Structure formats: structure tokens, C-alpha cells
Amino acid sequence: MQLRSQFPLKLFEQIQSCGIIAVLVIDEVRHAVPLAKALLDGGINVMELTLRTPVALEALQAIRREVPEMVAGIGTILTPAQVDQVAQVGAAFGVAPGLNRRVMQQSQALDLPFAPGIATPSEVEAAVELGCRDLKFFPAEPTGGVAYLSSLNAPYAHLGLRYIPLGGLNFENFISYLSLPFVPAVGGSWIAPRKAIQDEQWEVITSNATESRRLIDAQNFGDAT
Ligand SMILES: O=C(O)C(=O)C[C@H](O)[C@H](O)COP(=O)(O)O
Numbered sequence: 311m312q313l314r315s316q317f318p319l320k321l322f323e324q325i326q327s328c329g330i331i332a333v334l335v336i337d338e339v340r341h342a343v344p345l346a347k348a349l350l351d352g353g354i355n356v357m358e359l360t361l362r363t364p365v366a367l368e369a370l371q372a373i374r375r376e377v378p379e380m381v382a383g384i385g386t387i388l389t390p391a392q393v394d395q396v397a398q399v400g401a402a403f404g405v406a407p408g409l410n411r412r413v414m415q416q417s418q419a420l421d422l423p424f425a426p427g428i429a430t431p432s433e434v435e436a437a438v439e440l441g442c443r444d445l446k447f448f449p450a451e452p453t454g455g456v457a458y459l460s461s462l463n464a465p466y467a468h469l470g471l472r473y474i475p476l477g478g479l480n481f482e483n484f485i486s487y488l489s490l491p492f493v494p495a496v497g498g499s500w501i502a503p504r505k506a507i508q509d510e511q512w513e514v515i516t517s518n519a520t521e522s523r524r525l526i527d528a529q530n531f532g533d534a535t
Contacts (some may be wrong), residue, residue, distance in 0.1 A: 313441060313471070314441065315444050316417075316418075321403065322494070324355070325356050325474075328354060328356045328381075330356070330496055330497065330501070330523070331476075331497035332349050332499075332501045333499045334502055335499070336359055336366060339369050342365075346377040349380070349501070349515065354501065354523065355380055357380060358405060359382065359383070360384070360386040361387060370384060370400075371400075374400055381402045381403075383401050384396045384405075385405045385406070388410065388413065389412075390412050390413055390415075390416035393413055393417050403423040404424040406424075407448050408427045409436055413426070414426055414437075414440045415440070426442060429447065429453050434462065434466060443471055443472060444472050446473070446475075449477025450487070453477075455483070456486050459490065459493075472492050473490075475493060476496065476497040481525070485525055488526065500522075501522055502519075
């Protein structure tokens with residue numbers, strides 16, 4: 311079985327070389343641009359704005375306009391109609407906490423790079439059936455972390471699946487995931503928690519990003535492709 315990445319090579323390489331997708335819950339559109347700049351200043355150029363707040367799509371448009379170096383995707387995509395909206399505003403990619411066949415098919419129809427969420431073997435197999443090679447592992451820590459993911463992937467190792475773990479990651483644990491050869495990047499909200507965004511703590515966010523990037527650079531990871 312030959313699976314193709316849902317992500318075009320350039321996008322995959324951008325995600326892999328950043329190593330971290332900053333997950334963001336944004337309450338006010340005016341926070342979008344300073345937030346994106348704060349992340350960039352700390353060396354993080356991949357972000358996911360979640361559709362948990364109504365301003366996410368407008369925030370993404372502002373970032374595309376004013377901070378074009380930022381690779382901005384959308385998360386928490388739960389319906390095919392949301393896939394349409396996300397593709398229309400030019401998101402770089404989409405993700406969801408879970409696997410929804412209709413959402414996946416719509417993203418394929420619209421050529422929106424999309425990684426569905428998986429946490430069990432049955433979900434992995436459903437994603438594989440839909441032709442997915444790139445998966446989001448969610449919620450990573452409560453499900454069993456690095457040991458669980460290694461076990462989960464073992465029967466599928468010949469398929470070359472790649473996982474982006476999210477859920478419960480922080481400064482202490484995210485590096486351990488990146489040492490797995492089938493993990494090109496991780497994601498999470500530890501760099502820019504919702505409260506820090508609400509309080510406009512841009513220097514804190516830059517410093518969290520810088521520290522996270524420093525931890526990655528201190529390792530010597532092999533090529534995870
Ligand atoms: O809704 C989505 O599409 C998501 O991407 C969910 C996020 O991955 C997690 O909410 C991040 O979890 P924390 O880092 O523990 O806050």
C-alpha cells in the first residue's frame with residue numbers, strides 16, 4: 311500500500327523544520343497580527359487557529375495579509391461546511407481533534423491539506439482507508455504519550471505513517487515526542503495560552519517560543535521523513 315502525504319512537500323518541510331505548531335484560541339481579531347509576530351520573533355512560523363472562537367477565520371485572513379511569512383492553518387474543523395470556509399480564506403492546512411469521513415473527503419475534494427485526529431488503531435485504519443499518511447495524534451498525553459504512540463504505530467510501521475502529537479504537551483515533555491522517527495512535529499497551546507493572548511503578553515509568548523525552539527536546537531534529531 312502506497313500512501314501519499316496530504317501535505318505538499320514544501321508545507322511538510324516547513325512544519326518539520328519548525329517542529330512545533332502553536333495552537334491558538336483567539337478571542338479578538340486585533341490580537342491576530344501581534345500574536346503572529348510574537349511567535350515569529352521567537353522562531354515559530356507555523357500556527358493553528360482553532361475554530362473554537364468565531365473570529366478564527368477573520369484572524370487568519372489578517373495574518374495572511376500582514377504576516378505572510380507565517381504558515382497559518384485552522385484547527386477544530388468539524389463539518390464539511392467548515393472545510394469550505396477554511397479553504398476559502400486560504401488556510402495553509404486544516405486539522406481536527408478526530409476523524410470525520412465527510413470532513414476528510416471534503417478537504418481532499420478542495421485540495422486542503424488536512425490531518426485528521428486519531429487515538430486508536432481503528433481510527434488509524436479508518437484514516438489509512440481514506441488515503442491519509444499524516445495524522446494528528448490527539449489527545450497525546452492522556453492517551454498514553456510516547457510509549458502508547460510507539461506501540462500504536464508498530465503494526466503500521468511499513469506504511470510510513472507520520473503523527474503530529476497534540477494534547478497535554480508542554481516544555482517538559484514535547485521533546486520526547488520529537489525523538490520518535492515518525493513524529494515530524496508536535497503542537498500545543500503551551501507557547502501561547504489563551505490567557506496570555508487575552509492579556510496581550512507578547513513578550514511572554516516570544517520568550518516561550520524562543521525557549522521551545524532552543525530545546526529543539528539543543529537536540530540532534532535525524533531526518534524524520
Ligand atoms: O481542536 C483542534 O483541532 C486541536 O488542534 C486541539 C488541540 O490540539 C489541543 O487542544 C491542544 O491541546 P493543548 O496543547 O493541551 O491545549
